[in-house]
Amino acid sequence: MSLVRTRATYLVYASLGFYGWFIYGFGPVVPLIRDEQHTSRAVAGLHGTALAAGALVAGALYPLFARRIGRSNTLYATLAGLGLGIVLLVSVPSVPAITIAATLFCGIVGSTLVNVAPPALLDVHGPGVSGAALAEGNAIATGTGLIAPLAVGLSLDRGHGWRPALLVATLLAAVILVVGRSTGARLPSAAPSSFDEKQGAEHGQVGRRPLPRRYWIAWTVTLCCIAAEFATTLWASDVLRNRTGASAALATGAVTAVVGGMCAGRITGAVLAARLPGAVVLLPALGVALAGTALFWAATSPVWAIVGLAVLGLGLGPLFPLSVDLGLQASGGQSDRAAGYSSYAAGLAIGSGPFVLGALADVFGPHAAFLVVPTLFAAAVVGVLAAGRRAPASAV
Structure with a gap:
């Protein structure tokens, strides 16, 4: 089967590219935050721990959001949320407790965004080629990840610090939101069987089938x-x-x-x-x-x-x-x-x-x-x- 890309496909690809810029750009920023805050490597490493904790929280939140507001609204909301989270991260005082908390928020929203991609692409393209679409989307995320550290280095070389390079991701989120909304790009809603509604909705046990x-x-x-x-x-x-x-x-x-x-x-x-x-x-x-x-x-x-x-x-x-x-x-x-x-x-x-x-x-x-x-x-x-x-x- 061939991979036929739709507007929904490109919406997911663009969203993964945006996330790739943030996550791969954030890695080289952590040592710079450590230099600003004059903390130990262990304390600076808590920023990575916050991202991991955010992924755990997102695992519980995503199925709930997908069921209540749908995949499309979840994706658009997390695009806006992570864009604002990046603004928060670069704007708050450079104090460990505050920057770690901002990183946790970005981790929750960002991981929820990533969770939208696999089931959406599975429903758009079917089991035969969904893996190809997901691999292609992740290739785009990694490609932007190659550029983001270079942008951080260029911003530092120009004397602007690391913050402008991360803010580029917020601009990307804004563009994706505007283009996605204006073109009417939507993700397919989950099939009823995805939440086991036929068997459990009446008893408040939606999605609880093992x-x-x-x-x-x-x-x-x-x-x-x-x-x-x-x-x-x-x-x-x-x-x-x-x-x-x-x-x-x-x-x-x-x-x-x-x-x-x-x-x-x-x-x-x-x-x-x-x-x-x-x-x-x-x-x-x-x-x-x-x-x-x-x-x-x-x-x-x-x-x-x-x-x-x-x-x-x-x-x-x-x-x-x-x-x-x-x-x-x-x-x-x-x-x-x-x-x-x-x-x-x-x-x-x-x-x-x-x-x-x-x-x-x-x-x-x-x-x-x-x-x-x-x-x-x-x-x-x-x-x-x-x-x-x-x-x-x-x-x-």
Whole structure:
């Protein structure tokens, strides 16, 4: 099946691009906030913890919003909410408690926005190509993520600080809202079965039908993939410095190789997922990620380590969108509820994956601790195979 893009598709793509600018631009801003506030790395790291906590809250809120006000209104509201949250973040006094609270708000609204995309694209394009559409949308988010840190650096170089670069995201949100509303772009409403209305509405138990076991296997795959992604992007530079003797500047810049590889991987994954089942694409992507991890871990020169990171990013790219789509297709028609639970996976992975690797690095060193990443990939392989075995014959 071919991927036929609609106005709803482009609305989701643009929204993911806006979120990508914020989330990838916010990463390099955290050390700058730390410099302003003269705090420890642990305190500055609470901004990342706030984003993870926001994802957990969003997991509970999204199904409720989708049911009460619909997907379109949820998307438009979160676009406006995150745009205003960014304005709040750059405007409040630079005090840890205040900036962390503002980050928590952005995390809640932003993660709710992201939760709209998978079920909406599933209903727009159907199970055959929804994974391709989600991978393509995430490629756009990663592409804007490549530009956002450069914008932060340019703003700093011009003497304007980091704030104007983040405010660009608010301008993007305003443009998307105006264009989306003026063109009448709307997302499909959830089917009644998504909330089990036929069986539970009369008793106030809407959406409470248990999700299938196959969904929870796919959910675990998503958890492993997100944890591996964030552990890599946060700790790869430390491993690179420790293993190869690279300078701090080179090691920090090398993380761009991961993000660039992820962007290429999501584009490639979108092309393949339009022709093959998502689970079939997930397995070779995990293989590429494992190969890149092995090359990076074994490298003793910065050049080969950076090549390994690029290959690792190439494999990482399609894992998140395709694993989420795998879970939604296994949800038994409860796609909005399943998307909300996927946000729990994101929050737990972001909050625990990098922390576990960092704790192990304190004991065994960063190079040995990085073996957590291939372990997560291996667990994801087992999960994909288990989900495939449990797939009903009609799905196969």
